[in-house]
Amino acid sequence: MTDPTGVDREQMARRFAEQRARLERAARDAGRDPASVRLLAVSKTQPPEALRAAYELGQRDFGENYVQELLAKAEALADLPDLRFHLIGHLQRNKARLVAGRVHMVHTIDSVRLAQELGKRAAGAGRAGRLPVLVEVNVGGEPEKSGCAPDELGPLLDAVEKDPALHLRGLMTVPPATEEAEGARPFFDALQGLRDRHGGVERLPELSMGMSHDADVAVAAGATWVRIGTALFGPRPPKEP
Secondary structure, three states, X not given: OEOXXXXXXXXXXXXXXXXXXXXXXXXXXXXXXXXXXXXXXXXXXXOHHHHHHHHHOOOOEEEEOOHHHHHHHHHHOOOOOOOEEEEOOOOOHHHHHHHOOOOOXXXXXXXXXXXXXHHHHHHOOOXXXXXXXXXXXXXXXXXXXXXXXXXXXXXXXXXXXXXXXXXXXXXXXXXXXXXXXXXXXXXXXXXXXXXXXXXXXXXXXXXXXXXXXXXXXXXXXXXXXXXXXHHHHOOOOOOOO
């Protein structure tokens, strides 16, 4: 039943329980510790009330695609101090200053210039520590998608590591759309292979990959952050005209 805020809390509780069980089962099937796989609730276009309801179910990490939407929700939910926002959409350099002090992690560093700008802004944001970041790799080579090319990864990783305000944590990818979930496996394996060639788990402990459609495959391939939206919140609300 939908409550006065417009959120069906019973349905949301059921969906979160199902997806958490799904990730735990996928981890065990892959011989992994379920604690090594974390659920990132993709909350773009969802109202703050939906995030608050998810928070009450124990969810703390939320992924947003758009800077302005993230900032608006951060303000609306400022009374929840341990709620953590992750930026999972493309970040323009001119917006780095807006997020440097507001996000827990940026998943989409894709150029040396962006890393340098974000580092400069993070240094002046008064953070308690370095800003954790992931480098996004366009493993599918799709021209319409963000992410560095695999052969550009080495210099980009070095640039992030040299920045005293940034904390390199790993890699992220959005694979090409496939009809079958297993079709994403080669791209997830490619990201894991890039990690192996660029320092391994010691240097790049995090892999952000997999969504509602292919989460199980991503976990089997080594994902540590799985970005799930629709399976948690249901279809996204229509955009206002």
